Amino acid sequence: MSRKARKRGSAAAVSVTAVLGAVIPAGPATGAQSALQIYRGTATVVVDSYDYCGGPLSGEHRFIGTSRYRMAAKFITGPPKSAAGRVERNPFYWEFYVGNIGAVGSFQFGSAHVVTASARDLGGNVRDPNLLLGYWVTGRSGTSWSGKLVDSHRAEGATFNHFYGEKTIVPCRNLGTSPFLYAVNAGATVSGRVSSGSAAFTIRGSTYGDNYRFRITFG
Template identity: 65%
Template sequence: MTVTASRGRSAVVTLVIAVLALALPTGPAGAQAAKAYRGTASVVVDTYDYCGGKFGGDLRFAGTSRYRAAARLITSARQSTGGRIERNPFHWEFYVGKIGAVGSFQLGSSTIVTSSGRDIAGNLRDPRLLLGYWVTGRSGTSWSGKLVDDHRGEGASFNHFWAQTPLVPCRNLGSIVNLHSFKEGATISGRVSSGGAAFTVRGATYDGLYRFRIDFSG
């Protein structure tokens, strides 16, 4: 994988892209993959920080990184529980690179979490709760949609980007690999058929530090 980066006039690229392993992760426990589309993702990530301005604190552009990595789309039957069903033509998960490595992505249309088996009044209820993230639609082979709920409030975000993040913003005191939740409003559009899949994901992270475009073909 080849990575290139361009820098702003007074900015230093803070995102250091590591070589992404071609080995791909399996889906979350319990996910039954009806079909897997394996291919390559071309990724462009614009990096920002809050080190701009005379005294710092202003958002500024820090640079652009470009790279390619192995990727996989998994589709299966729509998830449902407690009388609710996800708002997608099929359940889907999308992985770019080795999850947890710098530059990797994880996306998913919905997930089922386990909560208390009783409500606040003590009445019995289904402990399984369906959380929908994306709403997508399909017409023929065309497929598109939007991230409508990140579920950060429930502590159950699933759509993530991993980046090398400074330990102390605007200071050269080391860094760690950290995950960044997607901001609501991210989009996906392209085509999915029995013979293959090709689509583009556009979005940004909740903290405003990264904006990205992913082009997948598999």
């Protein structure tokens, strides 16, 4: 991943531009799965990074550089997810992946997720083993599509919308970095167009801790 520093204090953004290929049906499955569609393309990514090592006491938020790279991208749509009588608040279920998930620089987004195992949230409360977690709320008029990430579900320990970035081994010291998973903050937005044959949209937002801010354009 190449990095090119820019003037500190500039607006932070991640920009992803993908060229779509054909829409590929998910296969010969029946029922709800038969409505799945996959849009594939190549993403060009620009990432602005921040840390908290600015100022005389090394505690101020500061811009540290920009990375640019290209990765494969995939957008998947299907019927809205449901569980225990609840249905996600989107016209269709969707997932969006950039790169090989888990590799530094990759992204993953998803509109909703069904938890199928018992667990406890970050407050120690028992979590429903058949729980629908809605992350995004979107709407569609014709082919126009837009919405917002309304809940990251960090409280339940069940984040799904992620950026796979890096974290310094020792804060504010040049001793190397290690891969680190960053949850996308609530408030991220998506807007664009989705049809049976094509998809083009932009996602804007930031990661928890404000180490990365991003804009992703697909299509």
